[in-house]
Each structure stands twice: as C-alpha cells, then as structure tokens.
Amino acid sequence: MEDWLKASTEVEASWVTVDLAIFTVRGDQLMVLLIERGLEPFLGQPALPGGYVQKRETLHEGALRELKEEAGIDGRQLHLEQLGAYGDPLRDPRGRVVTIAYLALGPDLPTPVGGTDARRAYWAPVSQLGSGAAQLAFDHPAILTDALEEVRRKLEYTAVATAFCRDPFTLSELRTVYEVIWGQQLDPSNFRRKVLNTSGFVRPTGEQRLPPTGRPAALYRRGNAWLLSPPLLRGTGHTT
C-alpha cells in the first residue's frame, strides 16, 4: 500500500472478490451453479463460485476469468451483468472482503468440472434451495435471492430470456424459459404474438426444426433489441 493512504485509522484496505450467480434452464427447472468449497472458511459447504479480483483486470474481466476457472465455462457465450456489491464488514470471518456479485445466464450447459478452489461444481435446482437443504456460505443466500429477483424482473422488460436459449431456438423453447422462471403457464398463441410484434426481439432464420412429435417449428435468433416496449408482463396467467 502506498503513502497516499488516508491518514486515518478508520480506513483500511479491503480484499475485493467477484461472486457469480450462474443460471441455466434445464428441462423444466431453473438451475444455479454451486461449488463445494475446498478452502476455509466454510470448507465443504456449498457456495456461489467466485474469487479474488486480480491486479490488472476490471471487475468484469475478473468475473469472466472466474467463470472459466471455477466453472469451466467460456463466458463469451453468456449474458453477464453486474448485480451489485456486498460489503458488510462481518460478511467474511477473515476480515473485510467486499464482493461484487455478477449474474450470468446461459443455455443448458454441460456439467462443469471443479475448479481450483472448489472440490466440485454442480447444478442445483433453484426450486429446492429454499428448503434449508444446504445453507450457502457467507452472505450467498442473500446474493442468490437478489439474483433471482433480478432475473424474474428482467425477463419482463428486457429480451434477456434469449440468453437461456441456444441459437437458433424455437418460440416454444423461449416460452418454456418464461414458464420455468415465472412458474406459470403461458398461452402459446398469445406468447407468440407478443414476441413477434415486439420489433427486434427475435429474428426469423427461415429454417425449421422437427420436434419429437408434431409440426416443425420455425427457428429464430436473438434480435437487436434489448429493452422491450411494451414489456412482456406476466399477467394473471391462465387464471382469469
């Protein structure tokens, strides 16, 4: 540390980490990537993947690197955005560690290999985390809760749902993303209309894909729009 240190005993340097809430949709489940910690503290407990930010990298670059190191995932294929900073002085028993939480969303990914600091990495269904099955380390329960809320709301007013689909995708696949994350059935025909009437949401490829049974489905790619107007609100669902 250098001599421009603020001359006050009230200020101290901190360690800065990034933590990742990585989500994917597999089947009819929203999954989050967890690791089993290979180091103290919280050794052996489940946690979100993450690690220290290095000297010459931005926070975003650090998140990409940890994505690679701890989860073996190439982040260039994913949607990655910052969620926020968590800096309670007591959140880490070792001392002051400020963590920057990132949200990563991607299509159904291969089961990841364990990383350096992690004994193993695995996908956990979000739905059964609430039941105190496995308490996450640090303040990761709070981070995960915030991440989930962010995903659910971003689905409404941005085109982020396409990040869960491998390009190209069918409208049914896209609809399934909404249904899984909102936990609510959507009317296929109305969903279709909404998506296609929102300019820039998806872009037709002209190709088709054969489902296991049934009529072939048209294939689409992500459009160039990010903000949806009007937003794709989850109304009352089918329940009126």
Added chain:
Amino acid sequence: MEDWLKASTEVEASWVTVDLAIFTVRGDQLMVLLIERGLEPFLGQPALPGGYVQKRETLHEGALRELKEEAGIDGRQLHLEQLGAYGDPLRDPRGRVVTIAYLALGPDLPTPVGGTDARRAYWAPVSQLGSGAAQLAFDHPAILTDALEEVRRKLEYTAVATAFCRDPFTLSELRTVYEVIWGQQLDPSNFRRKVLNTSGFVRPTGEQRLPPTGRPAALYRRGNAWLLSPPLLRGTGHTT
C-alpha cells in the same frame, strides 16, 4: 493485512470508496449534487461526492455518512439505493480504488455546505451537463450517466417518484417530477387516474393545500407499494 492473504502476486488489496449521485427536482430542472474537489487528484475539478468506506461500517452506512459529511444532508429522509461497483484498475491514477456508486433521491433540498474533502458543494442542472461545460473527475461521467438512466427507468415501474416530493404532496407535484425527469408533458387527468388506480402508490390525507391561484389540491403521502403494476409507462405523450 493478515496472513490469509492469497499467496499470489496477482492479487492485491484495494481501497474501497462510495460515490453518490444525489438528485433532486427544483422548479422544472433535475439537479445533481456536485462538489469541487479540494484534494489531488483532479483538484479543483467537479466530481460526485464520496469518500472512503470505514472499517466497521457497511457500504450503505458509508454512503449515509458521506451524504452527511460531504453534502450536509440527513440521509434518513432520502431514498438511497446502490447503483453498482466501478472497478477499472485505471479509473484512479493513484492505484486500485473500487468505488460503490449510490443513487440518492430527495425533495428540493437546501443548498449544501461544502464538506471536508470538498471546497464547495452545489446543485448542477442535469440538462446542461452534457455540453462539456465541466468534465467530471475519475469515471464519474459514466456513473452519472448510469444513474440518470436508472432514475428514468425506475420512475416507470416503481413508486420512487414520491422520493422527490416532500410529504405531503399534491398530485401536480408528483406529476411535475415525471415531467421534469422524462422531459415530457403528461395529461393531468390521465396521470391522476393512473396513480390513484395503482393501489398503494399514494394515500390520501384528507387535507388540502391552496396553490398560488386556483382550486385547492388534495394532499397525499407515499403509499406502501414499491413496485407498480401495471407500470406507469411514458407512452407517446401528447403527440398522437
């Protein structure tokens, strides 16, 4: 620093600061609080208020303290939320400083006194900042841009606009907030209907207030709702 330091030359401790984008509506202008820096680097240049996070405080507490110290504002009256972390390794010429940006919104506030690190503090109209009148220090231009976008969008789907009004307020005052921040006239009667039909947005007091001229206006307080559904979208305005 203690001996649990990760044994790698690639990792280093960082200084952590909070920076504040404090907005208010005065007359027909959206204003942001700036300081003139009293210390190097960027001595004499305008910047967002902020400072180092102290040992035993949370990030949120740090933001409240800086609000008080640098701007002389009691943060308990304001809406304060985290905007995000900015950690480019080159954002501060002194070395690695990660800053957590906060967004603060409040009713028309008294002109603040200068703080410890600031020569003076003043309200600057947001509208004339774009013109390179005064380049802000550090990456504060980017933070301010992000803060503005956040405010404009939060206005649509949360009840945050009430944070700009002193309790109790009239619906005209609330409408003016939207008009100033969106830069768009709104139909008074339709605005009224939208707000009153959104349960929990505002709560009538039964009191009235006499405007300079015209019929008395009913007074309201903030309701208990935070998310607005449906959101209060800025449509085409008056231009159809």
Added chain:
DNA sequence: ACAAAAGTGTTTACCATACACCCATGC
C-alpha cells in the same frame, strides 16, 4: 387415422388516450 405440437383467426372485455367539461379559489 390419430396424436402432438405449431401456428392462425376471432371474439370480447378492458383500458389508455384524448379532450370536453365542471369545480373551487384569489383577485
């Protein structure tokens, strides 16, 4: 032919917009 999923059409009810109009106050 039948099942299953994609995709189209149509009805209906609701709601936002736009704007006309009335109300309460100070001067």
Added chain:
DNA sequence: GCATGGGTGTATGGTAAACACTTTTGT
C-alpha cells in the same frame, strides 16, 4: 366576472386474454 389550476366524465381505438380452429409432421 375572470383567470388559474384541480378534478370528473366519456367516447373511441387499440390491444391483451381466451379459446376455437387449422396445419404439418411422426407413427
């Protein structure tokens, strides 16, 4: 009375929800 802003009523057009119906494939 008149100006000014607060507040109410209402016709109209657009659109979302619900659902019937058609299309295209595999078996």
